[in-house]
Amino acid sequence: MMCAATAGLAGREVMLIDHASKLAEKIRISGGGRCNFTNVNVTPENFISANPKFCRTVLAGYTPQDFIKLVNSHGISWHEKHRGQLFCDDSSEQIIAMLKRECDRANVRWRMPCSVQSVKQTADGFELDTSVGVLCCRDLVIATGGTAVPQVGATDFALRIAQQFGVDVIDPRPALVPLQFDPKVWQPFANLAGVAIEAEIAVANGRQRFVEDMLFTHRGLSGPGILQISSYWRAGQSLAINLLPMRGLAEQLIALKSGAKQQAVTVMAKFWPKRLAEQWLGEAGQRKFAEWSDKAVRALIEQIQNWQVTPSGSAGLRKAEVMAGGIDTDALDQRTLGVKGIRGLYFLGEAVDVTGWLGGYNFQWAWASGVACGRALSARARG
């Protein structure tokens, strides 16, 4: 819709095709129904791609401030929640209505629901065999998103069309997704389901780390910190988790210990949810903390601050917020999102191998890549 409105407002004739009967389902369900529509701290470093520099031009060409201006011009009230994340005060439906209004202003025509059986290149563009008949166009923009959450209509259409046109695809994988463990390995932690703490999470030996909330679940770990690191995690890798990211914790506890009449578990419960302290310390937690040797306290803190665990997998694409991987950016022009060597064919949004962090980054990429492509289409009309 961002691409269609941009091209349409510049005078291009645009038809938008979608196989869904309900418009923009992913926006509707986003941000818990309030759409985390951008993040004021967007930088290229917040995106994962085989070519991390690819997204720079597009992101610089349409910034969070540009989208905020659009939101404000439609009278949508919003608030900043956490670390630059902007949400609608009321409902994500407002963002959908805004985009629809922009498309209406640009005289965009719709075919919806309409499924596309095949795409063929012709002498002067493309021919689409669709459920409403054959449609022809000079330029074809594929913005059908990634494969995450097929329950709301996500498909691998973009990846299939890319392959048809000889465009490489980086293996798609679930990202921003809960991580799971072998049930036997997880058994001691399964009864912590529902416990949430702040943790510092990294892939073992990896550079990227996140200090965010983490949630224990029946099958593994979830919460914002785990969703963030899941995008960097690959099968077989371990995670290094600091379950109490505080400096000088061992010294603090050793100082607390002398003369402490309390059980170790009671002391640890000052720092942690009680359930976690009980589970982690087990029987040793019932002993008076004063009886613990300094060495034992240091060993406990080392264990807590460098917890190494190896997930057996992720919760998969049905539970993932986005797909990582996708159309190889090497095949695309970084200003227009056009396929190099195929005049008139474009891919944008989540279908492309540019994956944002949790927190409004993926929508900003979708808006910015849509605008970049829409501008390129307008320029092509003039040229």
Ligand SMILES: Cc1cc2nc3c(=O)[nH]c(=O)nc-3n(C[C@H](O)[C@H](O)[C@H](O)COP(=O)(O)OP(=O)(O)OC[C@H]3O[C@@H](n4cnc5c(N)ncnc54)[C@H](O)[C@@H]3O)c2cc1C
């Ligand atoms: C639960 C959930 C919550 C999220 N919350 C946020 C958030 O708060 N902030 C954020 O930045 N990101 C969020 N995301 C990610 C964000 O929704 C996506 O990255 C973004 O929608 C991608 O935009 P897109 O235009 O590329 O694709 P989409 O929004 O997925 O749009 C693709 C469109 O193409 C249509 N389509 C698909 N296949 C076909 C086909 N074969 N034929 C015809 N039409 C087709 C679909 O019906 C859809 O309308 C969330 C994702 C999920 C699943």
